[in-house]
Amino acid sequence: MATVKIIHTADWHIGKLLHKYSLEEDLTLFLDWLHRVITERETDLLLVAGDIFDTPYPSSSSLALYYRFLTRLIGSKCRVVITGGNHDSPGVLDAPREILQFLDIRVVGGAPEQEGENLLFFGELDLAVAAVPFLRDAELRKSVSGQNQEDRARVIREGIRTHYQALADRHARGRKCALIGMGHLYVNGASTSESEREIHSVGGLAAFGTEHFPPGFDYMALGHIHKPQALRTEVRYSGSPVPLSFSERDDQKYVLEITFDDGRLAGVENLPVPGFRELKRFSGSLAEVSAALDRYNPDLPLEPLVELDVVEPSFDPQVSLQFEALLRKHDGASFRIIKPRLTFESRLREAADLFVTGTQIEDLTPREVFRKKLEEENLGEEVKEVLRNAFEELLAEIALP
Numbered sequence: 001m002a003t004v005k006i007i008h009t010a011d012w013h014i015g016k017l018l019h020k021y022s023l024e025e026d027l028t029l030f031l032d033w034l035h036r037v038i039t040e041r042e043t044d045l046l047l048v049a050g051d052i053f054d055t056p057y058p059s060s061s062s063l064a065l066y067y068r069f070l071t072r073l074i075g076s077k078c079r080v081v082i083t084g085g086n087h088d089s090p091g092v093l094d095a096p097r098e099i100l101q102f103l104d105i106r107v108v109g110g111a112p113e114q115e116g117e118n119l120l121f122f123g124e125l126d127l128a129v130a131a132v133p134f135l136r137d138a139e140l141r142k143s144v145s146g147q148n149q150e151d152r153a154r155v156i157r158e159g160i161r162t163h164y165q166a167l168a169d170r171h172a173r174g175r176k177c178a179l180i181g182m183g184h185l186y187v188n189g190a191s192t193s194e195s196e197r198e199i200h201s202v203g204g205l206a207a208f209g210t211e212h213f214p215p216g217f218d219y220m221a222l223g224h225i226h227k228p229q230a231l232r233t234e235v236r237y238s239g240s241p242v243p244l245s246f247s248e249r250d251d252q253k254y255v256l257e258i259t260f261d262d263g264r265l266a267g268v269e270n271l272p273v274p275g276f277r278e279l280k281r282f283s284g285s286l287a288e289v290s291a292a293l294d295r296y297n298p299d300l301p302l303e304p305l306v307e308l309d310v311v312e313p314s315f316d317p318q319v320s321l322q323f324e325a326l327l328r329k330h331d332g333a334s335f336r337i338i339k340p341r342l343t344f345e346s347r348l349r350e351a352a353d354l355f356v357t358g359t360q361i362e363d364l365t366p367r368e369v370f371r372k373k374l375e376e377e378n379l380g381e382e383v384k385e386v387l388r389n390a391f392e393e394l395l396a397e398i399a400l401p
Contacts, residue, residue, distance in 0.1 A: 010223025050085025
């Protein structure tokens with residue numbers, strides 16, 4: 001085959017909740033769009049590099065969304081390779097592996113028991129795929145008593161490289177064809193966002209860099225980092241297809257189309273994923289945020305999710321009441337406020353600072369902390385008495401000293 005078209009994507013995180021708000025609709029629209037792209041562009045191979053699900057044991061609706069997409073590809077010429085990520089359960093992904101293989105869908109949920117099982121040959125496409133899932137520490141090293149952090153990092157780094165080297169060597173001994181690597185790890189130099197939890201996991205601790213991938217790979221399709229980026233022309237993160245945190249609200253999302261001509265990498269094109277939902281952040285004083293919300297008139301298929309960061313100089317109970325009223329006012333609007341925050345600059349000082357040097361906050365009772373904090377506030381005695389009574393009622397409810 002002269003020309004081969006490949007789509008590289010990763011980090012779907014099906015089942016993701018953003019501040020307890022489901023992103024299932026976002027993923028549904030993305031997968032509908034992805035199916036159209038695969039059909040219209042006559043894609044030969046789809047690579048999904050880990051974190052298919054957001055949790056190891058996804059809900060029935062998350063599983064249904066995943067399998068509904070895969071069944072839509074049955075009968076198309078597009079083959080599929082799926083690898084597990086650090087959020088995925090290898091067992092959950094691998095359970096239907098043998099059935100899916102009959103449908104041209106190859107799944108590698110975890111590191112295979114037999115070396116080389118995850119080197120997949122596609123003779124009709126004249127290429128091979130080293131389908132490397134997320135590699136856990138136990139699969140890379142056995143901790144030896146007395147090892148320092150540098151030694152452990154070196155062992156992990158060498159373990160990752162050895163895994164890829166074994167696949168490259170096995171490929172070299174077989175039929176001559178292009179070799180694509182897959183991986184789910186942090187590689188030095190990648191830019192991260194708030195939504196990656198333990199970003200060092202495998203790779204970061206080991207200071208794994210692009211130079212540590214062995215020679216022989218024509219393209220490396222990576223997952224784990226949610227911002228799309230190229231570390232080298234042939235080493236890329238596709239990023240997540242939808243924003244997974246407010247820190248990604250301004251990021252353009254992509255899937256990557258890789259083209260091979262006559263067994264050689266011919267190009268990589270970013271295919272922009274349409275915006276289905278806006279994540280919007282408003283910050284400033286209460287008056288500024290209120291005015292901005294009144295002007296906000298979004299026009300997207302899905303309800304926008306809004307973060308509010310209101311900052312006022314001094315504590316005032318009336319401001320708190322007005323903030324609550326603002327939230328009620330926009331309840332039922334064309335957008336949903338899911339992360340409201342009101343901060344008073346005068347209260348940013350830590351509670352421990354109110355006590356003499358040497359006092360440990362852990363040694364104080366909640367009542368002592370509250371009373372000291374109340375003394376520092378510029379409030380009338382009548383208001384303080386109301387707050388004292390309310391606080392005592394709360395303590396009685398939860399039976400604290």
